[in-house]
Amino acid sequence: MSTMKFTEEHEWIKVDGDTGTVGITAYAQEQLGDVVYVELPAVGKQVEKGKEMAVVESVKAASEVFAPVTGSIAAANDKLTAEPATVNQDPLGAGWFVKIKLSKPDELNGLMDEAAYQKFVEGLH
Amino acid sequence: MVPFAGYDMPVQYPTGILTEHLHTRAGAGLFDVSHMGQIRLTGKPGQSPARAIEALVPADIQGLAPGQMRYTQFTDENGGILDDLMIANTGDHLMLVVNAAGKEADAAHLRRHLSASCEIEELSTRALIALQGPKAAEVLGRLAPPCRAMPFMSAAFLAVDGVACYVTRSGYTGEDGYEVSMPGHEADRLTRRLLAEPEVKPIGLGARDSLRLEAGLCLHGNDIDRTTTPVEAALTWSIGKRRRSEGGFIGADVIRRQLAEGTARRLVGIRPEGRAPVRAHAEIQDLSGRRIGEITSGGFGPTANAPVAMGYVATASAAAGTRLQVVVRDKPLPAGIVKMPFVPHRYYRG
Numbered sequence: 019m020s021t022m023k024f025t026e027e028h029e030w031i032k033v034d035g036d037t038g039t040v041g042i043t044a045y046a047q048e049q050l051g052d053v054v055y056v057e058l059p060a061v062g063k064q065v066e067k068g069k070e071m072a073v074v075e076s077v078k079a080a081s082e083v084f085a086p087v088t089g090s091i092a093a094a095n096d097k098l099t100a101e102p103a104t105v106n107q108d109p110l111g112a113g114w115f116v117k118i119k120l121s122k123p124d125e126l127n128g129l130m131d132e133a134a135y136q137k138f139v140e141g142l143h
Numbered sequence: 144m145v146p147f148a149g150y151d152m153p154v155q156y157p158t159g160i161l162t163e164h165l166h167t168r169a170g171a172g173l174f175d176v177s178h179m180g181q182i183r184l185t186g187k188p189g190q191s192p193a194r195a196i197e198a199l200v201p202a203d204i205q206g207l208a209p210g211q212m213r214y215t216q217f218t219d220e221n222g223g224i225l226d227d228l229m230i231a232n233t234g235d236h237l238m239l240v241v242n243a244a245g246k247e248a249d250a251a252h253l254r255r256h257l258s259a260s261c262e263i264e265e266l267s268t269r270a271l272i273a274l275q276g277p278k279a280a281e282v283l284g285r286l287a288p289p290c291r292a293m294p295f296m297s298a299a300f301l302a303v304d305g306v307a308c309y310v311t312r313s314g315y316t317g318e319d320g321y322e323v324s325m326p327g328h329e330a331d332r333l334t335r336r337l338l339a340e341p342e343v344k345p346i347g348l349g350a351r352d353s354l355r356l357e358a359g360l361c362l363h364g365n366d367i368d369r370t371t372t373p374v375e376a377a378l379t380w381s382i383g384k385r386r387r388s389e390g391g392f393i394g395a396d397v398i399r400r401q402l403a404e405g406t407a408r409r410l411v412g413i414r415p416e417g418r419a420p421v422r423a424h425a426e427i428q429d430l431s432g433r434r435i436g437e438i439t440s441g442g443f444g445p446t447a448n449a450p451v452a453m454g455y456v457a458t459a460s461a462a463a464g465t466r467l468q469v470v471v472r473d474k475p476l477p478a479g480i481v482k483m484p485f486v487p488h489r490y491y492r493g
Contacts (some may be wrong), residue, residue, distance in 0.1 A: 026167060049347075051155060051159050051161075051279055052159050052161035052162075052341075054161075054418075054420065054443040055418050055420055055443065055450075057419065057472075073472065075419070075420050076160075076355060076444070077159075077160040077161055077164075077349060077442060077443050077445065078154065078155075078160065078349055080420070080422065099418070102418075113293050
């Protein structure tokens with residue numbers, strides 16, 4: 019099972035076993051514009067659902083990226099440090115930010131599925 | 144679209160700030176800057192508008208030959224900067240271009256001080272279009288051939304595609320280019336005509352800001368305001384030699400004293416060493432962590448391909464090459480003071 023779940027802060031998470039890959043949505047990258055800098059947490063760091071986990075900066079502004087679930091950082095996508103524009107080019111794929119080892123898998127139940135997120139984004143306009 | 148000084152302005156067009164910025168440095172970018180204030184100053188019989196306005200600005204305006212223009216500031220009694228502006232001598236009057244946010248206050252300031260000697264007209268029905276970049280001369284030259292020979296900071300009345308315009312070879316990007324003042328009712332057609340040229344793309348506020356920052360040009364409200372003087376802001380080059388010795392403008396006592404004795408702080412260019420952009424209001428520290436100033440403008444420079452910033456630091460720490468740190472998200476990041484501009488100016492000197 020590896021369906022994508024979404025937060026109201028425009029992060030996505032795709033869970034495989036006990037680890038979830040996390041990034042920002044296509045809508046989020048579009049709103050940010052050209053990404054020029056990404057700051058990622060260190061591997062091993064504990065992150066808490068809803069708390070700041072990473073920073074993404076576009077030419078326009080700096081934005082926080084929040085952890086969609088509680089857990090520890092299992093991997094960080096170092097490619098984004100050298101090529102931050104990957105976030106714009108492939109936000110749901112190569113532009114992933116981190117992998118989180120979930121400590122509270124039940125938190126996933128509170129996130130939106132793709133259809134619900136699409137509806138949420140439409141409601142923002 | 145965002146609200147800006149009472150206008151709805153585009154931050155970016157669909158290609159985005161980065162592409163717009165790089166396009167302006169490679170081709171020609173078109174900026175609708177009609178929100179800026181255009182003011183005509185004409186001397187009443189027997190009066191010189193150049194002599195009159197020198198009471199309000201530190202630049203040498205009487206020394207401005209017809210067809211020339213100059214950058215300057217309206218100063219207050221403390222030497223603070225009320226607004227910054229361009230002044231052109233058209234021969235029989237002066238043309239001023241002021242910032243959008245300050246244009247009403249500027250007009251009131253002019254009326255308060257110059258009503259006895261000058262007619263002050265706010266040209267609010269005129270549009271202003273800036274065309275900036277290395278292809279600007281080629282493009283505008285197709286519609287107004289004489290513009291090609293104009294040197295940087297010159298001004299002329301020219302027909303552009305048959306429309307009577309007032310053209311200056313100036314801008315605020317560090318690139319060669321023009322600002323074209325035109326009747327408002329011609330603006331839509333003439334702007335579309337320029338945009339139809341293959342080298343031209345429309346540019347929004349976002350790239351306007353990153354371009355001027357890379358060019359080391361101050362933005363009023365960020366880098367300069369009533370709490371900063373032209374000397375602190377490293378704009379002494381814009382203060383006329385004769386004006387330094389004669390004074391005779393508002394705040395002259397403060398500014399002349401600062402020219403003679405120096406200031407406690409100075410605006411400098413700052414280059415963060417890493418990739419993280421440093422933005423306005425970030426604290427600047429010396430290497431021991433002591434606060435020495437604050438960033439006033441900062442972001443990512445697409446042409447510099449690096450973060451660039453400017454800010455005020457204690458004069459003792461203001462020399463180029465000085466290493467310091469800037470605080471971003473509670474972390475001190477290494478940075479250094481560099482000479483501005485971050486990207487060389489490419490003005491056309493003729």
